[in-house]
Amino acid sequence: MPAPRFWDPDGTKFGVPTYPWRLAPDGLATRAQLRARGLRPGGQEIAAQILWRSRRTRGGVRAAYLYRLDLALPVRPMTPARRAALAKANAARRTCPSCGRDAGYTLPTSLGMCLACADASAQAA
Secondary structure, X not given: OOOOOOOEOOOOOOOOOEEEOOOOOOOEEOHHHHHHOOEEOOOOOOOEXXXXXXXXXXXXXXXXXXXXXXXXXXXXXXXXXXXXXXXXXXXXXXXXXXXXXXXXXXXXXXXXXXXXHHHHHHHHO
């Protein structure tokens, strides 16, 4: 049986150890998997990657980078100042620049304003 297309555990072909979908060795995790465990990469270099074919991307190949679990650090705790900054940023994403009120949802970037203002400007045009 021939080796899978993206099988390169030595990193000779792709420059970094590469594995096909679902065949990465234990001890490696993606950022999302680290986050689910309460960890972060902590400045470490990419240890390996997973490549798979996809119709979504232009080149037809997608990648997920893997990090070593033993070098991962705990996620930094949320401080009151960070929580306040995050709340302020989220409020800015909900505030309509046209009417100035809180829409109650994140404004669509395609419109740049709340739906009520977008409907009013569309009817005026």
